Amino acid sequence: xxKQLLEILRDYRFIDRAxxxxxLFVGVLIALHIIDKLQTYNFVLTGYPAxxxxxxxxxxxxxxALEAIFAxxxxxxxxxxxxAFIMALGMFVEIFIIYPSLGWLGVExxxxxxxxxxxxxxxxxxxxxxxxxxNRKYKNVKF
Numbered sequence: 001x002x003k004q005l006l007e008i009l010r011d012y013r014f015i016d017r018a019x020x021x022x023x024l025f026v027g028v029l030i031a032l033h034i035i036d037k038l039q040t041y042n043f044v045l046t047g048y049p050a051x052x053x054x055x056x057x058x059x060x061x062x063x064x065a066l067e068a069i070f071a072x073x074x075x076x077x078x079x080x081x082x083x084a085f086i087m088a089l090g091m092f093v094e095i096f097i098i099y100p101s102l103g104w105l106g107v108e109x110x111x112x113x114x115x116x117x118x119x120x121x122x123x124x125x126x127x128x129x130x131x132x133x134x135n136r137k138y139k140n141v142k143f
Contacts, residue, residue, distance in 0.1 A: 019126035020077075026116050027075035030087075034068055049098050063090075074120070077129020081121050088117035 037044050048056040067090075070083040091110045099107060125131045 015123075016127035019120070019123050020128040022116065022120065023074050023077055023080065023125065023129070026113075026120070027071045030067055030071035030074070034064055034071070037064060051093075051098075077125030078131055078134075080125035080129060080131065084117040084120035088114050088121065091117065 045056060045060055048060045050056040051059050052062070067087075070087055073079045073083040074087075091114045094110050095107045
């Protein structure tokens with residue numbers, strides 16, 4: 001019975017498909033978020049903090065570019081753990097440094113993202129990620 005169950009799990013790889021969906025889902029959400037930020041650039045820039053530089057414009061450009069790079073990394077499944085870890089740290093910074101006055105109800109979106117990112121840090125890219133394909137150990141494995 002247990003042997004049959006393990007065979008079914010090995011054959012169908014539902015977990016890898018769920019990770020693929022999660023990577024694609026959060027990557028597309030980040031991309032849509034970036035498009036929205038760029039469309040409402042003047043409004044976003046007025047409330048954007050100047051964390052690393054003197055101007056909020058420089059911080060906005062660098063953080064938006066990093067978000068775009070990490071979104072592409074998550075979608076492709078390359079450097080998934082690193083990208084998800086950095087994005088989770090970014091959400092923690094938003095919660096505790098940028099918007100601490102909002103309280104827990106004002107940061108529920110960030111908390112949801114942290115949960116998704118931590119899941120991706122633990123799981124990695126899965127079988128359908130670029131990392132899996134590029135790993136020398138699995139060169140002969142077919143999808």
